[in-house]
Amino acid sequence: MSTPLILGALWVVASALVAMLPMKAQMIPGVALLIAAPVLLVWIGMVHGWMWLAFGLFAFVSMFRNPLIYFARRALGLPVRDPRQTAIPDPHEVTR
Secondary structure (H helix, E strand, C coil): CHHHHHHHHHHHHHHHHCCCEEEEEEEEHHHHHHHHHHHHHHHHEEEEEEHHHHHHHHHHHHHHHHHHHHHHHCCCCCCCCCCCCCCCCCCCCCCC
8 A cells, every 4th residue: 555545544544533522622633634635635646546536535525524614605705603603502501
């Protein structure tokens, strides 16, 4: 197995581990993984061809879709949802 594929597999494992962290602890390692991904994808594409690049890009976008949507909306000047909000409301705060 080539070096870029080994590093890509380690990137996937690291992403899965970061996803298990509490949300506040995900920020710094998540940004590092987000920055490292394009470098790894280009390297994999150069060594193994466009099909493996496309496969890796699909996996990357699938794993980081929410941060990518957030940054794209901010870049386009569209309103964004506060990332600190939770998708599931706290049952103690819900009033009938």
